[in-house]
Amino acid sequence: MLARLFNFFSAKGPKPGSDRATPPPGMGQVTADASRCMQCGICVYNCPVGIEVREYSRRGENVTDSRCISCGACVEKCPRGTLKWGPAVLVRPDDMLEIAPHELPHTLRLQSRKMP
Amino acid sequence: MTVYHYLIIGNGAAGLSAAEIIRQRDQAGRITIITNEPYYHYSRPGIAYYVLDQIPERQLISRGHAFYRDHRLELLFGKAVEIDLEARLVRLDSGQPIAYDALLLATGASAVQPPFPGADLDGVLTFDTLDDAKRVIRAGRRAKAAVVVGGGITAMELAEGLNHQGAQTHLLQRGERIWPRLFDEQESAIVARQIVHEGIHIHYREELAEILGKRGRVAGVRLESGRTIKCQAVGIAIGVRPNLDLVRDLPVRQDKGILVDQFMRSSQPGLFAAGDVAQVYDRWTGQHNLDVLWPSAINEGRAAGNSMVDLVRGQEPAYRYQKESPFNCALLFGLHLTVIGRVGNGSGADVEQLAYLSRGSSHVWTSPFTSNYRSAWDKQGFNSLRIVMSGGRLVGAVLMGNQELADPLRRLIEAEVDLSGYEPSLFSDDGQLPQVLLRAWRDWHQRW
Numbered sequence: 001m002l003a004r005l006f007n008f009f010s011a012k013g014p015k016p017g018s019d020r021a022t023p024p025p026g027m028g029q030v031t032a033d034a035s036r037c038m039q040c041g042i043c044v045y046n047c048p049v050g051i052e053v054r055e056y057s058r059r060g061e062n063v064t065d066s067r068c069i070s071c072g073a074c075v076e077k078c079p080r081g082t083l084k085w086g087p088a089v090l091v092r093p094d095d096m097l098e099i100a101p102h103e104l105p106h107t108l109r110l111q112s113r114k115m116p
Numbered sequence: 117m118t119v120y121h122y123l124i125i126g127n128g129a130a131g132l133s134a135a136e137i138i139r140q141r142d143q144a145g146r147i148t149i150i151t152n153e154p155y156y157h158y159s160r161p162g163i164a165y166y167v168l169d170q171i172p173e174r175q176l177i178s179r180g181h182a183f184y185r186d187h188r189l190e191l192l193f194g195k196a197v198e199i200d201l202e203a204r205l206v207r208l209d210s211g212q213p214i215a216y217d218a219l220l221l222a223t224g225a226s227a228v229q230p231p232f233p234g235a236d237l238d239g240v241l242t243f244d245t246l247d248d249a250k251r252v253i254r255a256g257r258r259a260k261a262a263v264v265v266g267g268g269i270t271a272m273e274l275a276e277g278l279n280h281q282g283a284q285t286h287l288l289q290r291g292e293r294i295w296p297r298l299f300d301e302q303e304s305a306i307v308a309r310q311i312v313h314e315g316i317h318i319h320y321r322e323e324l325a326e327i328l329g330k331r332g333r334v335a336g337v338r339l340e341s342g343r344t345i346k347c348q349a350v351g352i353a354i355g356v357r358p359n360l361d362l363v364r365d366l367p368v369r370q371d372k373g374i375l376v377d378q379f380m381r382s383s384q385p386g387l388f389a390a391g392d393v394a395q396v397y398d399r400w401t402g403q404h405n406l407d408v409l410w411p412s413a414i415n416e417g418r419a420a421g422n423s424m425v426d427l428v429r430g431q432e433p434a435y436r437y438q439k440e441s442p443f444n445c446a447l448l449f450g451l452h453l454t455v456i457g458r459v460g461n462g463s464g465a466d467v468e469q470l471a472y473l474s475r476g477s478s479h480v481w482t483s484p485f486t487s488n489y490r491s492a493w494d495k496q497g498f499n500s501l502r503i504v505m506s507g508g509r510l511v512g513a514v515l516m517g518n519q520e521l522a523d524p525l526r527r528l529i530e531a532e533v534d535l536s537g538y539e540p541s542l543f544s545d546d547g548q549l550p551q552v553l554l555r556a557w558r559d560w561h562q563r564w
Contacts, residue, residue, distance in 0.1 A: 033523060035411050035443065035526075036445055036522075038129075038159055038160075038161040038162065038410045039159040039162065039178040040159045040161060040162030040165055040171060040176065040178075041159065041162060041171055041175040041176060041178060042162075042165055042170055042171050042175075044175060045171050045172070045175045054178060077170075079165055079170075079446075079447035080445045080446070080447060080452075081445060081452055081454075081519040081522065
């Protein structure tokens, strides 16, 4: 816990002026290309809130953890370009919406999970 | 109900993905993994970032105790020394025999031992395992200067690591540019610029003749040209060789690796191989080839796991391993790099005579073409994009810097999409290559 707290304060965030610092318009979630990932764990290490980004990346899923603060640290640090900003997937595998449609910020587009 | 015993030798990407598949399909079976390293499963490619202090050791362990417990995988720390195919037994170095119903060899590949005199000195480094990475860090901190020999990704990772740890690093290249079999001249120049920018000296057309020692420790190197360089550490990355010690004297069909069919079966019933140690048929060259790649290892492991379950159940294997275009990406000296499919220009073949494959590469990349091919490329600053076309189809690509097209290109190559309609604009030399490729990708993608 202490280590995580330390990490929170010391984690080097995205560089100022970097285009990855905030999600581009219409891009609401961190997406992962599983074939590029080799599970080094740099994403987890740099995540200020301690999300197991690596597990999402292994399955090639969007980082849908509600604790994600969209800081972009994992996107910035990923050495193999596995993690990118992408359109949010707000539909669970059982086809239920993660949140109600009227709660969606206008920056988020609904998109089917089965995008290639 | 019979409880089957699946035995896996090797705790890397291939071995573990096989174990995962087996557990998915057979809840009751016993799964044992033998490893000769004192760690749980860790990310082998990740050690390149470990030596750069980008990640601590405990984060590299991607599958810890909980995973083995939850999947009921028995992890045995030991070294398998003998396989008895008749009795279906594996013997450990402790003498303990382990009976199995299906055996997977996922022993991987290790660095070719340096052929130079003085290779046994303290301070000579290879780069295979987490323990090697720890040695690299220790040596890099202690050494004033270090010399790295080799031309592949591993050599560059070693040089980057030693340099980062504070040693003045020299990189020896046998040819006159970086990785001549894979890169063209512009690409080599981009990588070389990054290396020099890091403060590493590159010596072209230089070969190591001898490692000089003093009281059992590395004190310098003598080059073929007669020059000597004072150094306290020597990194060797001249290629890897599959770990075949267990099967060398057994009647198992083998070449450079263990020859397997598309179900990852070796020539002996009950014996499977996957990962770096397996030599798999590939549809591009029509031969059995070695890959030392992470994604291939995972896919081969999954195929092997499925076939093992089918075998013990007495079923015909159903999961055919279709080899994908060999693909790798890396971050070298801050430069993103992706290599897909067949990109070798064949011209540098005479430069690199050693037949060993370097880690993180594939024979397919550099195998010479039988048909005509053309390549087009685009370069802007640190970004470079090169595609190789053959018969109207995209067969390979090298991307440096900007990786936006990496995923579209990989899919186009994998699906062998006919792009002959775009060929005039692809080869038009007007600097529009990325745009044309993007258009081709969108057109194809929409048709789906």
